[in-house]
Amino acid sequence: MSNTNKEVSVLGLGAMGVVIARLFLDQGYKVTLWNRTADKADALVARGAVLARSAAEALRASRMAVMCVYDYRAADAIFAMDGRLLAQLTTGSPKDAREAEAWAHRHGAAYLEGAIQAAPDQMGRPDTPLLVSGAQAVFAEAEPLLKVLAGGIVYLGEKASAAAAMDLATLSSIYGTMLGFLHGARIAEHEGFDVAEYGRIVAGIMPTFAGFLQHEGAVIQSGDFAITQSPMRISVEATQRILQTAQEAGINTEFPAFAAGLFQRADAAGLGGEELAALIKLLRK
Numbered sequence: 001m002s003n004t005n006k007e008v009s010v011l012g013l014g015a016m017g018v019v020i021a022r023l024f025l026d027q028g029y030k031v032t033l034w035n036r037t038a039d040k041a042d043a044l045v046a047r048g049a050v051l052a053r054s055a056a057e058a059l060r061a062s063r064m065a066v067m068c069v070y071d072y073r074a075a076d077a078i079f080a081m082d083g084r085l086l087a088q089l090t091t092g093s094p095k096d097a098r099e100a101e102a103w104a105h106r107h108g109a110a111y112l113e114g115a116i117q118a119a120p121d122q123m124g125r126p127d128t129p130l131l132v133s134g135a136q137a138v139f140a141e142a143e144p145l146l147k148v149l150a151g152g153i154v155y156l157g158e159k160a161s162a163a164a165a166m167d168l169a170t171l172s173s174i175y176g177t178m179l180g181f182l183h184g185a186r187i188a189e190h191e192g193f194d195v196a197e198y199g200r201i202v203a204g205i206m207p208t209f210a211g212f213l214q215h216e217g218a219v220i221q222s223g224d225f226a227i228t229q230s231p232m233r234i235s236v237e238a239t240q241r242i243l244q245t246a247q248e249a250g251i252n253t254e255f256p257a258f259a260a261g262l263f264q265r266a267d268a269a270g271l272g273g274e275e276l277a278a279l280i281k282l283l284r285k
């Protein structure tokens with residue numbers, strides 16, 4: 001089952017797929033390519049990759065294939081995979097991943113679900129994060145090859161859906177932060193601040209904030225919401241002040257209204273005297 005002859009097929013040559021193929025070429029792999037729009041392979045073919053005439057031909061060419069296309073609808077282009085190992089790096093939902101694994105198994109292929117947590121120009125580094133899940137033996141076979149793409153692999157166990165679920169949980173965290181950041185940028189520009197300076201200040205507090213998030217995750221897991229770091233009532237007040245500031249400034253109020261509304265409901269439910277993370281009790285309802 002090992003991939004000792006260093007060969008791999010790459011299906012999908014968008015912004016991410018091109019980088020994936022290039023990283024394998026850099027490491028001396030025999031790389032077979034397929035992309036719906038064939039001419040995106042030209043520069044890689046010039047560097048020694050082989051362009052297959054169809055997705056099926058690309059899949060037959062190597063024991064292992066990495067797929068990275070726009071979404072799972074695009075991924076349906078795959079077929080005829082007997083005896084192959086597919087590493088699916090296309091972003092999807094846990095249900096998408098479960099269905100793709102069942103589909104691959106019906107077609108005689110081993111399956112791994114992967115979630116790239118980096119931009120194309122961050123790929124191929126020793127610390128590039130990649131979440132992976134699927135059968136342990138399949139992961140053991142694919143790990144050396146996936147390490148070419150990302151040194152920071154986190155294996156999340158046998159359930160194929162795990163990588164997709166953890167990816168979306170992480171993205172939820174990022175988009176929540178991003179929305180708050182953008183509202184903060186409106187405060188900054190309304191007050192006449194240099195928004196780039198605001199970005200630098202936010203970047204400066206991120207390591208501390210990351211430690212705080214880790215703490216709140218541990219609190220939720222423990223089920224003990226006694227105050228250890230940040231009382232909920234502080235956030236009830238702070239989000240009210242952000243909302244008030246938006247109203248006074250006449251800027252968009254959607255984000256603070258949403259955040260302040262949640263914290264007020266938590267307070268009304270009697271959670272104000274607990275650790276901030278107790279808000280999850282409201283979200284569980």
Ligand SMILES: NC(=O)c1ccc[n+]([C@@H]2O[C@H](COP(=O)([O-])OP(=O)(O)OC[C@H]3O[C@@H](n4cnc5c(N)ncnc54)[C@H](OP(=O)(O)O)[C@@H]3O)[C@@H](O)[C@H]2O)c1
Binds near residue numbers: 035071117
């Ligand atoms: N870029 C990032 O920063 C990043 C980071 C983490 C994860 N990802 C994930 O990586 C995956 C690919 O992202 P990307 O940035 O490479 O996207 P992209 O640049 O938009 O490329 C999309 C790829 O999907 C193919 N495709 C789209 N619809 C198709 C269809 N109906 N049939 C066959 N192929 C189709 C495109 O083929 P054509 O060339 O023919 O259009 C192209 O190869 C996504 O799931 C994304 O969420 C991306």
